[in-house]
Amino acid sequence: MKRDVEPRIYLSTVKKRLVELAIWTFLLFTSLVPFLTMGAISFIKAYGLPFKLENLSMKNYQYLLFSDPKTLSALGNSFKLASFTMIVCLIAGTIIAYLRYKKPNILTKITELFVTIPYALPGTVFALCMIFAWMQPIRGWNPGIYGSIWILFIAYVTRFLILQVRGSYAALLQVDPSIEEAARTTGAKGWVKWRNILLPLILPGLIGGAFL
Structure with a gap:
């Protein structure tokens, strides 16, 4: 059987936590944030309006699911x-x-x-x-x-x-x-x-x- 001679990199507990934090941060901003942004925009009455309570509405979903x-x-x-x-x-x-x-x-x-x-x-x-x-x-x-x-x-x-x-x-x-x-x-x-x-x-x- 061939011996495994691949190099190993051992990190301290603090460095492991930093690496994990960096990976989760990257995944958060590249995967989750775009979906949350898209979902938030879908509640705005018209494209371009600021994300405020008075500009939010369910009419877009009402039109798509029940009218169209x-x-x-x-x-x-x-x-x-x-x-x-x-x-x-x-x-x-x-x-x-x-x-x-x-x-x-x-x-x-x-x-x-x-x-x-x-x-x-x-x-x-x-x-x-x-x-x-x-x-x-x-x-x-x-x-x-x-x-x-x-x-x-x-x-x-x-x-x-x-x-x-x-x-x-x-x-x-x-x-x-x-x-x-x-x-x-x-x-x-x-x-x-x-x-x-x-x-x-x-x-x-x-x-x-x-x-x-």
Whole structure:
């Protein structure tokens, strides 16, 4: 076994507290403060008014949640897209992860690479790629996906499939290969093997990837 020779930096109790304070301060001003500011501005009657009690109102939320029908429609579409994306990614991602786990050859590695690229791209670049690809996938042929909800569904699956693949793959790595071999020896194959043995063992990892 290779010996760990990485350098260690030991800090006194006071220095540890200072480092922790600096890290929490950084996280506070880069993560929490912007959200609090955005939330506070949402209560102001008009943009640009000072944050005073007489300028605060709930009318913005009243309009969005109860008066504007587009808000409920957008929330409903988002929920449907997220649900369908989760189901498709759960099935497809687990299959890809299983093939990657059982057959770690060049083909499965390339498949994982292609699944990873959309997630690694900046969001704006990926969105433009989806628009240009589905406006006219083949010259002279427009399938009608651009401008519909289906382009969002395809984009979601393409973008987030890798999260399920990695989650399922990590879950499969925790299963000893001898368990599957024992199941095969006793005659448990196909769906029976997955239902009775593999799924109960890897279900937490699958659910974690699905919710991501």
